Amino acid sequence: MKYEIEETRILLRHAEDPDLATIEGYRSYGGYDTWQRALREMDPDEIVNELEESGLRGRGGAGFSMGKKVSFLPRGEQSKYLCCNADESEPGAFKDRELMQRNPHQLIEGIAIASYAAGAGHAFIFIRGEYDVQADILDRAVAEAYDAGFLGKDILGSGFDLELVVHRGAGAYICGEETALLDALEGKRGNPRLKPPFPAVQGLYGGPTLINNVETLSNVSHIVANGAEWFRSFGTEQSPGTKVVSISGRVRRPGNYEVQLGVPLAGLIMGLAGGPPGDHQVKAFYPGGSSSPVLTPAELDLPYSFEAMAEAGSMLGSGSIIVADDTVSIPHMALRTARFYHHESCGKCTPCREGTNWTVKMLERVVRGEATPMELDIITSVQDNIVGHCLCVLGDSMAMPVSAMVRKFREEFEQVIAEAALASVPVAGGNGNGAPVEVPAFAEMLERDRLQGRPVPAAEQRLAGEVGDATD
């Protein structure tokens, strides 16, 4: 297998330069030139066209065409908004963190150009509360951009106004869901909204709103600077461009790697990340964050693109690969995954709220050895009952990987149940809630009853270990 692939750095270019985070450093590499040129020479529609032509797909998870999204916003005079989704909370994803930390101005320039294209006068960066360092860096960078006149009123004399606010979230995964993000930004409980209406029509404060991921917006200035055709020279037909891929888990060199979309998965996992340590073998991996159905080593040859991952029954999602090798227990990984989504479910819609909770309880019994193999069928059936029935995709995000794990590694689940059951002290009864029936005391009671001449029910006799005549 050929593992050797090269990184293609566009977004992470010059990332090693610590000065890149300052406006001087950024400008020394030509930063904000595109923003100035766009304001001077380009019509918003021209930019929208360029973005549409480029085929840039959203890097937050859904992979929807960014240009199309912008074009959905109604034209004309009304309050429009742009929200940058920097609430990167998916287990396994840490690419936005690096992009914001190393190159905040690339994001700000992208936001400015996209806001201009969309006609949005207010932009927000909704950053997850735990990204404290990155938020400070962004705060500084935004202040620098204001000082340099790239943000604010009548930018560079163009007549275009843009206010950019960095807003820190309060640490809820659900706020990364675009409509929950809007509610949270408005000061409400961060719960997803019903769609339609889509944010492009009725979003923040009821106004048309463009919501994009950090990485998506970071691409904007490069596309506008170099043209759609240049962008399309990277990646595949349906997945143009490069992708910053976060690789973590059981690999030798975890980290962010920027590659052209369509490179072989093996090149990423085995090549760039170095594969599992020692002699260990890849057992399974999430190709696109913890919400993507796991793939197996047989699928390592696939090209890493939106379309190939979808065809394999999984998804590229946010482009975060988590690798499990043969030291990892898949049932425990399933439980860990389910616990995360159970903890983060907002509770608004029924299937997600109750399904995540029920799944966790069942998987806990699996690893405790208190389940039966039949219950594995119930687990998969519950996952099927969640998928497609929820208000947002959080429920699906648990159901799809858990279901894939149970289906693809069923034998291991059965084995874990059997081993865990053997390891625990067997009890003669139990209600499945971890409260075993105390056999000696029960037997004593039966003995007392028998001495007093009361008939003992047959079932209880068996429970007490007294195999006797059922007609007694």
Add this chain to the structure above:
Amino acid sequence: MPRTEPNRVTLTIDGREIEADEGTMLVDAAREGDIEIPVFCYEPKLGEPVGACRMCLVEIEGIPKLQTSCSTPVRDGMVVHTRTGQVKEAQEAVVEFLLVNHPLDCPVCDKGGECPLQDISMGWGPDRNRMVDQKRHFEKPVPLSPLVAIDRERCILCYRCVRFSQEVSEDEQLQLLERGDGTYVGTFDDRPYIAPFQGNITELCPVGALTSYTYRFRARPWDIEQGGSVCTLCPSQCNVSFTVRDEQVVRVLARDNEEVDDGWLCDKGRYAFQAMYSEDRLLGPEVALDGHPTPVGWQEAAEAAATGLARAGSKTAVLVGDASNEEGYLLQRLLRQALGSTDIDSRRGPGLNGRSALALADPAISARISDIDTADLVIVIGTDPIQSAPSFDLRIRKAVRRNRTTLAVAADRPGALEAGAVEVARYEPGGAVAFVEKLAGQVKRGRAKAGIAGLIAESGQTVIVWGERIVRGGDGAAGALIALAEAAGLAEQEGSGLIGIPETANGRGLREAGCLPDAGPGLSPTGPGRDARAIREGLESGEIESVVLFGADPVRDLPDGDGWRRALEAADHVVAFSIARNESTEFADVLLPLESHAEKDGTVTHPDGRIQRVRPSARRPGEVRPAWMVLTELSAMLGVDTGIDSTPEALAALASAIPFYGGVTDSEIAGHGVRWQDRPAATSVGTPSPDLTLYADSPGPFNPHLAPGEGESAVENGAAVPAEELTPDSPTLTNGQLLLGTYRDLWADPAVDSSPALRFLTPAQRLELSGPDATRLGLRTGDEVSVRSGDESVNARVAVRAALPEGTCFLIEGTPADNANVLTSGSGGPVAVEIGPPEVRLDLVTAGGPVEGDEEA
């Protein structure tokens, strides 16, 4: 924007072709085609759908994923399936999920038998249970408020109660706390949920999570009956359904009527049914023998009443408080026809006189309450609906929230709606008429760009809601309102008009039935009689010897409570019809029990002219008899045969006596009432009542030649005291004095005092002061003070309100203790008061208490 007819579209659901209005949600359209789609969270009354419960998922051709039918508007040509395998799987999945954490304690749950979760589980759920794990646990039940218990284990988190609190009553106290399956409904910091509409959440709850303490464990669905009727505890006249067990009311539910209440009910309407069974309730007639009330039979009581009334003859007066149209009609007829007096009043102070009421009854300038929903502009003048007619408050909030209606409020006292108003105008107590006159002038001149006049100039459909209390500032109010209506062109704009909120529940109906001193049935001018204040003076001076109080408690409800005490004391003969004992009935020589609104059969008239029927649902307790029957018997004893032997006959008599009710029948009124302005007879406004001829032969000094059309000149000639002359000018304030205004609090109501569940809401007297005045007087919120006017004073606790202008202060009228009406003069208008240290009341002084204090000093 006026109502527009929506387009009709055709779609197919389960192979059935269905026609529906464009924009209708799929779930509603399906119902029109007799196809039921189960729902939990969907409730159109709560506004926009949230799509949270996922119960209503359906398959729509062309869309790969199942869609929530509660949030999908119908489109022409849509093909929908609600019974395919895919849909069935989803429905079973959702029910199974809902039951994962539901305790299934149906045998001990009050909702059992009338529970949507039970019904939907049976109808659409799987018939098996695969869940063997521990369910979530909460302490159960815990009080959410003194009225509502919450069982969080049963809650399926459908959001309904929270949406009600946030988007309908807008009190925003109910919240979802925590998240995921740990989510629960609660309030900030576990404070009790205190809001005037909270009972609605018990009805919205699709499971047994929210239950009323008044109904818990009282009945099962199979031992109750529902009786549709109308609540007559305030002018909103919300439609209700009484839950009756063993012939007693045990619960009150809202009965949706979009044209009246929009499906909501305030807590007074919901919980004050307890007063029907309180200890204070009168269960049989009593006659005062040697000054002691003694139970007697009806015959004896009626004879005692008739004897006294016959003795006083035309020196008899009648005060009507809460009564049906028929009762009011029969009362005025008894007085006018049998006793030859015309001294009758149904208002709580100077209110609309007959002439004004007639002018304002013009259908062209009358709006219906549902016009508020679509109005461009709603102006509220001189009333705070949350106190005077709560369902109006919700209605106006809804218009502002969902229709972006512009709201303007003009009032002397800061009210609940002002937060959502674009314009707020403040006038001093008693200044309403001057304010409306000025506003009418501004609108007429048409130059106003700002203020309320500016809003009127730029708005289309305009509804003006005004409170009858503004008339206390002078009867010029009616003229000013009509001038305003003319200047604003309300008659020309569809859906525009005035709605007056009377001071009593059936104020409008009683007016139209003839319970005014200067107007008989149909507001026909009659010889002017004494109004309430003149009656009180007449009683004190001996010019009036006998008084009939019908559902009226003047000592509590009318201005100058102490004056009324003296007047009733001085009266030779007092006949009191009352539901319960009160301060006024203590003076009764004959005390006759009345029916409650759950027992009564009759009609009432909504502030917007809708004639509604109060239907009997519960058994009359004790010896209580229908009042119409007692009144016709009394009439007969006094020599007038009314010819009325049944309630239909009473309605028929009323409907022919009021020309513009023009023979309205019970079947026309039906369940949802009929607005008389919408009937052909509405053109008869101003036609004299045929009944006037009945009074021509009356024995007393009633002057027959004053009948049709001539009353007006008599008023001008000063033949009697016309109401408007009684209105005082604003008093002049001397040093340190404040101008006192009063308002009637929603909870200052005898029905609240007598309902154990609501008693905690009975208001103690409070003095609302402006910030500057409070500072000047060195007072803070919570301080105890006395408020004095002349020889009278009441004690109150201070509440400093920022929105109150300097120099004015407010007290509550009708409180059980420290009633502000002892301070108000006979007109009920504003008075100048002084604030001082609290008066030590003898009944509160314990032996030695103050003496010890003195020694210490």
